[in-house]
Amino acid sequence: MRFGHFDDQNKEYVITTPQTPLPWINYLGSEDFFSLVSNTAGGYSFYRDARLRRLTRYRYNSSPLDMDGHHIYIKDGDTVWNPGWQPTKTELDSYTCRHGLGYTILEGRKNGVTAQQELFVPKGDACELDRLTLRNDSGTEKELDVFSYVEFCLWDAVDDSSNFQRNFSTGEVEVEGSAVYHKTEYRERRDHYAVFWANCPISSFDTSRDAFCGVYGGPADPQAVRAGHCSGSIAHGWAPVGALHIHVKLAPGECRSILFGLGYIENPQEEKFVAPGVINKAGFGGALKNIGMGCGSRAGKMQQHASGKPAINTEVCRGCHRCAKECGSDAISYVDKKAVIDYDKCKGCGRCIGACSFDAVYNPNSSANELLDRKMAEYAQAVCHGRPHFHIALVQDISPNCDCHGENDAPILPDIGMFASFDPIALDQACVDACLAAEPIRNSQLGDNLAKPEWHCHHNHFMDSNPNVEWEATLDHGEKIGLGTRSYELKRI
Numbered sequence: 001m002r003f004g005h006f007d008d009q010n011k012e013y014v015i016t017t018p019q020t021p022l023p024w025i026n027y028l029g030s031e032d033f034f035s036l037v038s039n040t041a042g043g044y045s046f047y048r049d050a051r052l053r054r055l056t057r058y059r060y061n062s063s064p065l066d067m068d069g070h071h072i073y074i075k076d077g078d079t080v081w082n083p084g085w086q087p088t089k090t091e092l093d094s095y096t097c098r099h100g101l102g103y104t105i106l107e108g109r110k111n112g113v114t115a116q117q118e119l120f121v122p123k124g125d126a127c128e129l130d131r132l133t134l135r136n137d138s139g140t141e142k143e144l145d146v147f148s149y150v151e152f153c154l155w156d157a158v159d160d161s162s163n164f165q166r167n168f169s170t171g172e173v174e175v176e177g178s179a180v181y182h183k184t185e186y187r188e189r190r191d192h193y194a195v196f197w198a199n200c201p202i203s204s205f206d207t208s209r210d211a212f213c214g215v216y217g218g219p220a221d222p223q224a225v226r227a228g229h230c231s232g233s234i235a236h237g238w239a240p241v242g243a244l245h246i247h248v249k250l251a252p253g254e255c256r257s258i259l260f261g262l263g264y265i266e267n268p269q270e271e272k273f274v275a276p277g278v279i280n281k282a283g284f285g286g287a288l289k290n291i292g293m294g295c296g297s298r299a300g301k302m303q304q305h306a307s308g309k310p311a312i313n314t315e316v317c318r319g320c321h322r323c324a325k326e327c328g329s330d331a332i333s334y335v336d337k338k339a340v341i342d343y344d345k346c347k348g349c350g351r352c353i354g355a356c357s358f359d360a361v362y363n364p365n366s367s368a369n370e371l372l373d374r375k376m377a378e379y380a381q382a383v384c385h386g387r388p389h390f391h392i393a394l395v396q397d398i399s400p401n402c403d404c405h406g407e408n409d410a411p412i413l414p415d416i417g418m419f420a421s422f423d424p425i426a427l428d429q430a431c432v433d434a435c436l437a438a439e440p441i442r443n444s445q446l447g448d449n450l451a452k453p454e455w456h457c458h459h460n461h462f463m464d465s466n467p468n469v470e471w472e473a474t475l476d477h478g479e480k481i482g483l484g485t486r487s488y489e490l491k492r493i
Helices: 157-162 209-213 223-227 287-292 298-305 322-326 351-355 369-384 424-437 445-451 461-465 472-480
Strands: 004-007 012-015 025-029 033-038 043-047 054-056 071-076 079-081 094-099 103-110 113-120 127-136 142-155 173-176 179-182 192-198 204-208 240-250 255-266 273-275 332-335 338-341 391-395 417-421
Touching: 025 103, 033 127, 054 255, 071 113, 071 127, 071 223, 079 103, 127 142, 127 240, 142 157, 142 192, 142 223, 142 255, 173 204, 179 240, 192 240, 204 209, 209 223, 209 240, 240 255, 287 369, 287 391, 287 424, 287 472, 322 332, 322 351, 369 472, 391 424, 417 424, 424 461, 424 472, 445 461
Parallel strands: none
Antiparallel strands: 004 012, 012 094, 025 033, 033 043, 043 054, 054 142, 071 079, 071 142, 094 103, 103 113, 113 127, 127 255, 142 240, 173 179, 179 192, 192 255, 204 240, 332 338, 391 417
16 A cells, blocks of 8 residues: 555555545543544544543544644754644655554654554553653764653543633643643542653643644644743643643763653542642652552541541631531531531541641641651551552652642652562662662752751751651661661572
8 A cells, every 4th residue: 555554474554655645543442531642743642431521632524634642743943844744844864654553653753753652452441541751863962852742631631622612611730840830720629630741850831732832823833832831821721732842962872752641530529639729749759758648548547647536627727617528427517607517526537637728727747757668668568468569669750858848849859760560568678778868859849958167067968858757767667667678689581
């Protein structure tokens, strides 16, 4: 065929031109998460229901065809191009698309740069992974600006394509680090959100389509790409998008890979927020913290931090009754228009904390740090006991405070890598040792502290970042109760 051919050995269909008669689609999917990917990276993703849980926007009858999708823009000087040709339609020096069983690989080449875009939906996870590999085949250094872009659907695909008045008033996002969280209607009526992220620090971002494309622009010639940087826009209403910009330098012959992801997350109603307007996001802490705190119930999380009972700050309580409406134990009443908790009825579920818009309901955090860390080890032991378990830790974006802090600062250490073990104690010890051996980032909380002439150096990155931390108690106690051993042999792969 003049458009492509079958590769029987690799079980792929190879498309040799982006200009097929219609978009040629591959279906990627796992148990619950699915992506449709065309030969030009067009398409969309959804969770279980293609109409009601649509993550990204797609117009089947748009003109020109196949403009919506997960697009990579590469700006090389004055030339802007896509590995899959769309949407800029810049003529490529070479192009191939390989539709395989559960994956699609797009490869484009322009002006001595080869860009390979691999799209894949892993089993067991509600996400699409998109790996971009850049190779400098020229004889000179290349400075490239890379932009990864998706346009979020407002969940209901039919309503999203027809109710334009609503579409221009409900979009809402949150940005943290290298991730854009799409949380339209999350506070009002939904228990799910989408997240679009990169596995490395970004140079700039946009979350408003108008800011990225231009008010009168579009995906074919985005304003931000043409300028070489995004504006840091936060979508309030208007069309929410995820646009991540990364500046890349490549020496002759050098390769670099960047991983982008698009995921779907659900939170129980009582665990939707960690602070007013701040969604509860699962992060990458140590294995024991993720197991002990992550697998604990709301009451269990409260018990680890304190006595399991919330408290009321009467100075900021507005008497709005939202906490009482959320309480399943009828434990909240009002005296002089201020909330009062009956601790004989309170079960420590914490739903009132998520319901309060004014930070009037809070966790007292009365446990000492050491006691908290020991409780986490015991909760982790309860989860792992009698069950087969294998643990993977991504040591990246190492923040100075717990990842539940909405006010968290920039990473204190460079990204280190991936660790895995059947022993969670050994895994956490290996991760700690790797962190302690790393060079602190200068412009960070840790770097700033170490630069102070009067600073008392603890010769411990975690304590030098925050002298109140007590990380070792978790590992010590976990080893004593038989969860694992702090001794390990590190095998590098």
